[in-house]
Amino acid sequence: MSSKNLHCAGSEVTIDAPSTSDGSEMWRIACDSRKLDLNSSYTYLLWCRDFAGTSAVARADGDVVGFVTGYVRPQVPDTLMIWQIAVQTAHRGRGIATALLHDVLRRASEAGVTYVETTITSENEASIGLFGALAAHWGATVERSELFHSAQFPDEHDSEELFRIGPLSFVHTQVPA
Numbered sequence: 195m196s197s198k199n200l201h202c203a204g205s206e207v208t209i210d211a212p213s214t215s216d217g218s219e220m221w222r223i224a225c226d227s228r229k230l231d232l233n234s235s236y237t238y239l240l241w242c243r244d245f246a247g248t249s250a251v252a253r254a255d256g257d258v259v260g261f262v263t264g265y266v267r268p269q270v271p272d273t274l275m276i277w278q279i280a281v282q283t284a285h286r287g288r289g290i291a292t293a294l295l296h297d298v299l300r301r302a303s304e305a306g307v308t309y310v311e312t313t314i315t316s317e318n319e320a321s322i323g324l325f326g327a328l329a330a331h332w333g334a335t336v337e338r339s340e341l342f343h344s345a346q347f348p349d350e351h352d353s354e355e356l357f358r359i360g361p362l363s364f365v366h367t368q369v370p371a
């Protein structure tokens with residue numbers, strides 16, 4: 195699996211697909227974010243085994259500092275669903291989340307993906323900004339609609355708004371490193 199390098203504030207940051215040995219750090223980063231739904235630690239290990247091709251980790255000097263998890267929707271194979279993305283606080287604002295998204299998009303585009311979806315809760319300005327910037331980069335449209343209302347959740351959970359971004363014209367454009 196190929197990897198991408200970028201330089202952030204003196205650190206060498208590498209982006210590549212995760213392996214199961216990254217699952218525990220991904221769980222810790224999700225936990226520390228205090229924004230993401232924290233799934234079981236088992237989920238992250240299993241995800242690394244089964245969906246590594248549509249997921250990525252960022253390593254700064256060898257340590258995992260960010261991750262993105264995604265999957266291609268089985269019934270909508272032109273669409274990559276981004277499930278979770280997080281970067282450790284000390285490494286934010288340096289383009290790492292953008293690089294993670296571009297990495298999974300580059301790989302997914304080779305399998306015919308031209309749309310990205312994610313869900314965001316209304317108060318998450320960083321995430322809204324991140325995906326808005328991604329759409330602007332590609333000159334793509336953002337369609338917003340409610341996917342799950344809070345009443346559908348069995349626990350205290352905000353409504354999840356669906357952001358559908360595309361089409362992304364990979365055929366004519368190079369995904370940046």
Ligand SMILES: CC(C)(COP(=O)(O)OP(=O)(O)OC[C@H]1O[C@@H](n2cnc3c(N)ncnc32)[C@H](O)[C@@H]1OP(=O)(O)O)[C@@H](O)C(=O)NCCC(=O)NCCS
Nearest residue numbers: 229279280281286287288289290291292320321323324327
């Ligand atoms: C959202 C998150 C992953 C962004 O990571 P990051 O590496 O700092 O993001 P980037 O540096 O690539 O930023 C890309 C763009 O996102 C937007 N963005 C990032 N942080 C933002 C913030 N706090 N407020 C508003 N917009 C923000 C900006 O448009 C930014 O582009 P710019 O720097 O040119 O203005 C990070 O803040 C995080 O881990 N948050 C907690 C977990 C979370 O909420 N995940 C999303 C759940 S859907």
